[in-house]
Amino acid sequence: MKNSILHVMKAFSACAVLGVSSLAAQSHNLVANVPFDFTVMNQHFAAGTYTVTSENSQGPILIRGKENGAAMFVLTLPATSGKTRADAKLVFDRLGSQYFLRNIWYAGTNEGQQLRISKAERELAQNSQKPEQTTLVVVNRKPDKPR
Numbered sequence: 001m002k003n004s005i006l007h008v009m010k011a012f013s014a015c016a017v018l019g020v021s022s023l024a025a026q027s028h029n030l031v032a033n034v035p036f037d038f039t040v041m042n043q044h045f046a047a048g049t050y051t052v053t054s055e056n057s058q059g060p061i062l063i064r065g066k067e068n069g070a071a072m073f074v075l076t077l078p079a080t081s082g083k084t085r086a087d088a089k090l091v092f093d094r095l096g097s098q099y100f101l102r103n104i105w106y107a108g109t110n111e112g113q114q115l116r117i118s119k120a121e122r123e124l125a126q127n128s129q130k131p132e133q134t135t136l137v138v139v140n141r142k143p144d145k146p147r
Contacts, residue, residue: 028054028106030088031066032138038092038099041118043072052090052104054113061104061113076113079103084110088138093131095124102133 030052038045040063049066058078064071091103100121105112117125125131 027056028052028088028104030090030104030106030138032090032136034090034136036099038101039118039120040072040074040101040115042120043070045070054104058113063101074115076104076115079105079112079114081105081110081112084108090136090138092134092136093121094134095121095128095131098124099134100131107138 031049032052033049034045034047036047038047045063045065046068048068051062051064051066053062053064054060054076060073060075062071062073085105085107088107089103089105090101091105092099093102094100100118101115103112103114
């Protein structure tokens, strides 16, 4: 009897590990044409085409400029919404004439990533009205990496 329970527990543990690892292995790769300059944390990015890559919706992202070679790893917070999105989107907060990347939403899921508010953005927000949100639908989407 003890041996049967032990075998069942081992099988259940193996299934749980495989299930969690397959969820964590979902990578997201987006290509977006951003028509305005923007800021991520304290780094300035010029308008242009950018690749946003994430191994999962709870880890860091890599933002890489196609034309200018600018690149940055950014730690993010997981985000969820009440509905599954048909399109991938980048959401920016605009304060005055400056844009700050705020959220990344992935197509076919209700998951996304939220970027932390930088010190510069916080200071600018104190002297400004509530930020306006600008959303870019990501049309060019790189296929997810096969695993």
